[in-house]
Amino acid sequence: MKAKVHITLKNGVLDPQGKAVEHALHGQGFKGVSDVRQGKFIELKLTGSDKAKAKAEVEEMCKKLLANTVIENFSVEVTD
């Protein structure tokens, strides 16, 4: 099984990197862009076949290490 983890900044947490990327995009002529938010994508390979159990385990990994829940949200998707 594989797990895909998306980690994003919570609403209300300033994202200066996202802002800088947005300004750079405007500078490149992409005028219709706003609210750029930067995050992380982590892919994991897992043993076993119980998807629900795997998802719960990866969520535990997010809480303990992969994300900092003071400022970040995470979402987990488990596939074959």
Added chain:
Amino acid sequence: MRAGVVVFPGSNCDRDVAVALSQSTGKKTAMIWHRDTDLPDLDLIVVPGGFSYGDYLRCGAMGAHSPVMQEIKRRAEKGTRVLGICNGFQIITEAGLVPGVLMRNAGLKYVCKDVFLRVEDSQSAFTARYNAGQIVRIPIGHGEGNYFADDETLDRLEGEGLVAFRYATPTGEITLDANPNGSQRNIAGVFNKSRTVLGMMPHPERLSDPKLGGTDGRAMFDALVETLA
């Protein structure tokens, strides 16, 4: 006072702080490798500045889960004083020893300069040699020192007097211009609930000898010796 400094792969302020500590304690400072879990008896453990584990994942995240930090958390619970400086502050927030998190500087740039701090609380072993309201000059050097916590946590910290230092002007005003990194409410350092753990972005060890250009930082190490001797 018996003091020890943790050494992670990527620490680079460990020797500076050990020298500053020995100057105040008159004793050799114990250096603790990050894989050690069998620590000597210590009154103070310093988690130093640097780029532990290359700042992988998030600055401080890997260090917070290293073997030595599990033992430091146990010692901290028993009241052993813990001081996290710069990357050490990032590590102890990730480890949950003090609240909040250090984010990328609002200006996105690494900032290395002397700043002025207003001492907000002198009721701790770390700050006993300062007076509340006193202005001290201490250097910073970081790219991720932007202190963030939710409003509820910030209100609680302020209400309980757990903000140790704020970035200020040389005359002690707390202004946006004096804030080098976008920290919420200009916070430069915070205590845990019992004021036995202090995390701060500025480096007291970098101004703890007249030859370095100042001694405002030395008062912290002297205060610790006085309290914990």
